[in-house]
Amino acid sequence: MFTGIITAVGRITAVHDLGASAAHGKRLTIETPPDYLADVGLGDSIALNGACMTVTSFDADQARFTVDISLESLSRTTGLDQPGAVNLEKALRANDRLGGHIVSGHVDGMGEVAHFAPVGESWDLRIVAPVALARFLAYKGSIVVNGASLTVNAVRDLDDGCEVQINLIPHTVQHTQLGTLKAGSRVNLEIDTVARYVERMLQVAPELARPAAPQA
Numbered sequence: 398m399f400t401g402i403i404t405a406v407g408r409i410t411a412v413h414d415l416g417a418s419a420a421h422g423k424r425l426t427i428e429t430p431p432d433y434l435a436d437v438g439l440g441d442s443i444a445l446n447g448a449c450m451t452v453t454s455f456d457a458d459q460a461r462f463t464v465d466i467s468l469e470s471l472s473r474t475t476g477l478d479q480p481g482a483v484n485l486e487k488a489l490r491a492n493d494r495l496g497g498h499i500v501s502g503h504v505d506g507m508g509e510v511a512h513f514a515p516v517g518e519s520w521d522l523r524i525v526a527p528v529a530l531a532r533f534l535a536y537k538g539s540i541v542v543n544g545a546s547l548t549v550n551a552v553r554d555l556d557d558g559c560e561v562q563i564n565l566i567p568h569t570v571q572h573t574q575l576g577t578l579k580a581g582s583r584v585n586l587e588i589d590t591v592a593r594y595v596e597r598m599l600q601v602a603p604e605l606a607r608p609a610a611p612q613a
Contacts, residue, residue, distance in 0.1 A: 398489045399444050401497030401539075401546025403573045405433050405485045407445075412479060415465060422467040423478060424453075429460045429485065437462070442488040442502070446574065447544035447585040448474050449488075449502025474504050475583040476543070482574045484544040497546025498539045499590045506530050508542075510582040511560060520565040522578070526586055531559035533588040533596065541587035545573050 411426040427445065434457040437443070441452045443462070448470060455462035471478055488502075489495070508530075512523040524542065526534060531554060534540060538549050540561060547569075551562035570576040578584070 399449070399486050399500040399502050399544075400489055400493070400495050401486070401500040401541050401544065403484045403486055403545050405430050406572070406574050407433075407483050407485045409445075409477070409480050409483055410461070420468055422465060422471060424463055424465050425450075425477065426461055426463050427483065427485075429462070431460055432457075433485070434460060434462060437487065444486045444488075444500075444502045444544050445483045446474070446476050447484070447500075447502065447541050447587055448477060448504050473507075474585050475507050476585070482577060484574045486544055500541055500544075500546060500587060501590060503587065504585045505533075505588050506586050508558075508584050508586045510578050510580055510584060512580060513578050513582075516564075518567060520567075520570050522563040522565050522575070523560055524563070524584060524586070525555065525558045525560050527558050530586060530588055533592040534559055534561055535592075538592070539589045541585075543574055543584050545569065545575060 407427045407429045409425050410428050413424045415421045415424055434455050437452060437455055439452060442449050443452060450464035450466060453463050453465050466477055506527045506529060508524040508526045511525050514521055534549060534552055536549060536552055540547055540549055547563045549561045550564050553560040565575060
């Protein structure tokens with residue numbers, strides 16, 4: 398579990414095949430800022446651009462670690478199959494502050510940046526999400542973009558999806574990978590956890606949703 402508060406920006410420096418066939422995944426080597434791995438252990442979870450991954454090896458002195466990513470995960474995410482900057486977040490501990498919102502680290506879909514430009518001291522980010530995610534996105538609701546917990550400022554339904562408008566403050570632009578986005582960039586999206594349960598409750602037949610009658 399995560400909070401969507403990015404704790405560092407790392408860089409994928411190497412991508413290696415885990416096998417000879419197209420069905421195999423990749424092994425990623427990620428470099429981090431100095432001391433970022435000081436409290437990390439083998440098997441810990443670290444989110445890369447919003448996708449929860451398991452640390453398979455690490456070298457704290459060299460500030461780098463590896464993860465193995467399956468073909469399934471590669472097919473459902475973007476930005477994890479080639480060298481480049483990635484947002485990093487370590488898994489939430491029981492005594493941590495929940496600074497963003499509850500995030501699972503499971504990417505629900507990929508969106509595309511339609512607009513990214515400065516407005517005053519901030520930045521206006523607009524992302525087109527797929528139709529399947531449109532019903533989960535609401536004004537002043539939460540959305541995770543490449544692992545960062547953000548607030549939706551406006552929603553506009555389209556024929557081929559849903560455009561969400563987000564305001565990024567300078568700190569977010571400067572301290573996350575989001576500052577490198579541009580129109581046409583693909584991003585990983587995760588919907589709000591509460592929205593998942595609301596959707597499920599609406600799907601369940603009314604008779605199944607009622608409490609069982611007490612036994613005589």
